[in-house]
Amino acid sequence: MEKRTSYGRTILAYVVLIILAFLCLFFFYILIINATRNHAQIQQGFSFLPGKSFWVNLHNVMNDANIPVMSGIKNSLIVSGAAAILATYFSSLTAYGLYAYDFKLKRPAFIFIMLILVMPTQVSALGFVRLVTGMGMINTLWPLFLPSIAAPAVFYFMYSYMQSTLPLDLVEAARIDGSSEFRTFNRIVLPIMKPAIAVQAIFTFVTTWNNFFVPALIISDNSKKTMPILIAALRSADFMKFDMGKVYMIILIAILPIIIVYLILSRYIIAGVTLGGVKE
Amino acid sequence: MKRLGKRDEISYAKWGYIFILPFFIAFFIFQLIPMISTFYYSFFEYYRSGLTIIGPNPVGLENYQALFQSDFPKYMGNTVIMWLLGFIPQIIISLVLAAWFTDVRLRIHGKQFFKAVIYMPNLIMASAFAMLFFALFSPNGPVNAFLVSSGISAEPFRFLTSVWGARGLVGLMNFLMWFGNTTILLMAAVMGISPALFEAAELDGCSSTQTFFKITLPMIRPILVYVLITSMIGGLQMFDVPQILTNGKGTPDRTTETVIMFLNNHLYSKNFGMAGAISVILFIICAILCLVVYFVLNPEDEKAQRRRKRGKELKKKQAARAGAAEGRA
CATH class of the missing domain: 1.20.5 (Single alpha-helices involved in coiled-coils or other helix-helix interfaces)
Structure with a gap:
């Protein structure tokens, strides 16, 4: 039964x-x-x-001066790569600072980051655009990845991972061996954090690659546009006059890099969604 | 090792500050200062009329008054409706799939494959996905070609000129993009439940349905709250999909215009006062939701005494949620 x-x-x-x-x-x-x-x-x-x-469409896309796909990919790669490196390195550093040391503002700092964990960037977009303009960085790629230094969600992941995998005895042993604090972090802590860093690097890369709202406000120069802005430009152009083969080809190009990475690493990416839990 | 000698503690504390400094500097420059200036401008008359900039002149709360007399409440309603259209099927399907995947009585092969497939849309560029849907569901696109040739519809259905067609498409895309992610999170939560509970239920003759409603659901309640709240915050930020799908116009008749699309329009037209007011209202809503997330992730703040007992479980759950926080932020 x-x-x-x-x-x-x-x-x-x-x-x-x-x-x-x-x-x-x-x-x-x-x-x-x-x-x-x-x-x-x-x-x-x-x-x-x-x-x-396929090749005709690809050729047509590559040679369309109005939609600079090659520079779009290049810009997207630069921004996403830099964001991934900055977010993972500095989040690990911050997590380590709060995990391994005792200091007066430790708890307030932790609570503060936890409170802004899911605060959307859109609420400060107005001030962000004005600030970037004031700093002379409007229409450059810098403001698209520099803010990644402060990535609360990546921090939280790193912190959870450290709690389950990084014994403080190891840090103490390194100290006794005369390793400086920075050296300990770079040579001992980072290698232990590799799995977490890999997962978070992928996630940050993907999020930045796909990001549309902020880049659309910052970038106006055709040669500095990232892929999502090019897609939006495609939509606002007179759609009926477009060669549909080309439209599909550009969409394919925009999502293909992520799909390829995912096909190779899907097992790790999915495990990464709940990585800390698996490690426990 | 945190119990270091007093002298050591003093000398090492400095490093804690040094290590967390870059994060806080970046946060203050790129998030806090912009946020403060955003709030500041919300109390000013400050917009562009033609080529001349009017203001900034302090106007108190006039921007907020104007905002609530504008179509803002309607856009809020649109956002909530389109969020619900995606979220309700998403949470139901995810719960069912999580229960199935973790049910030892079902022998589902290829779990890894199915997980990989349903999670994939979460990684796709939302704007490209929206553009794809726009092409597929356009009057002369493949979907309509299928509807007409199979005799389901006599003539092409104009999805984007129908209110519920357009909203439905946005909901469908949000559903497709998020149900895999939610399934994986809920699965992790279910697997965190002690197997002894399930064994006891089976011995007592519980049916799968009973087990699901009496054990699984109550046990994963914290993570359900977490999924709900983060999804609400994500829903409030809804922008890419309706923006690309309707070319920023919220067609038909602004029934797919979301709050962030409205904000975006004000930013483009340089109406800083109104953009500020929208941001502040968004901030207030998100701040409340953020507080809920905080207490879900840090239950020890409320029940410190129970912490020791459940310490290990908590850690497990927290780690699982860390993945979630990342995906949705």
């Missing part, structure tokens, strides 16, 4: 899972197919088979 009900529920579970998986994958399947077809074919309707226009 018990076994039969479980059997039925297993089938139900599979059906639901397959439908959901189909929903998640099918849109990307259409995207990839349509990126390989030319405008006329796309207008004729959908096909499950890829066309032969």
Whole structure:
């Protein structure tokens, strides 16, 4: 009796899972197919088979002066890479400072970061744009990654990870060996934090790569635009006149780097969502 | 090792400050100062009319009055509606999937594959995803081609000129982007429950449904609250998807215009007074939600005495939530 009900529920579970998986994958399947077809074919309707226009579309996208995709990728890579490095390094440093040392403002500092953990940046966007303008950094890439030095969510992850994996005896041993505090952090603590750093670097990279709101306010120069702004420009252009093969190709280019990284590292990324718990 | 000699403590405390300094400097420059100036401008008449800048002249609370007489409440309503359209299916599906994935009585193969697939949309650039949906659901796009050729609809359905079509698309995209993430979080929470509880329930003859409602749900309540609140904060920030989908116009008839799209319009038209007022209201709402998150993540502040007993469990849960906090921030 018990076994039969479980059997039925297993089938139900599979059906639901397959439908959901189909929903998640099918849109990307259409995207990839349509990126390989030319405008006329796309207008004729959908096909499950890829066309032969992949290279033509790619060539058209690369040579469109209005949508500088190559510089868009380059800018996005610079901003996301720098943000990932800054966020993980300084968050680890902050977490270590609060984890390994005792000082008067330790608890207030911790509570403060926890309070701003999920505060959206949008609430200070107005002041941010004015400040950046005042600093002469408007229309540059700097303001897109420098704020990552203060990343409360990354800090919290690092702090939780340290609690479960970093014994303070190790720090003490390094001290006895005469290692300076900075050296201890860089040579002993950081290597132990590697798994957490890798996961958070990926997440920060992805978030920054996808970020649209702030870059759209800061960047106006075509050559400094990141990928999301280029996508938005595509949407605001007269859509009907567009070569749809090109549109699909640009969308594909914008999300492909992340998909490739995800295909290779999905196991670690998913584990990373709950990494500390696994480590315990 | 925190119990160092008094002399040592003094000499090492300095390093604590040095190590946390960069974070706080960056925070003060890039977040706190902007926030203060944002709040400051909310009390000023300060906008651009043509090429001339009017103000800043102090006007007290006039911006706030004007804000509530404008369409702001309507945009707030739009945001809440579109958030609910995504969140309700998201939380239901995620709970069901988390229960299934962790149920030992079900033997689901390929869990890793399914998890990988349903989490993927969370990493996709929201603006590119919205652009893709715009192309797919346009009157001559593949979805309408399918609807017409299969006979479901006689003529192409104009999703973006229908109020519930457009809102539904935004909800659908939010659902697709977040249900995988929520599922993984809830799964971690369920797996954190002591297996002894489930074994006892099974011995007592509980059905799967009973186990779910009487054990699983109450045990994961803190993380459910966490998911709800962070999702609300994420929902308040809803921007990329409706902005790209409707080209920033909130069509049809501004029924998909969100609060952040409204803020964005004021920032572009350099109406700083009104933009400031919107930001302050957003800040107040988010600050309340942030407080809830704080108490969910730091329950020891409320019940310090119970902390020792459950210390280990707490740590586990906190670590699991750290991943969540990261994803949603």
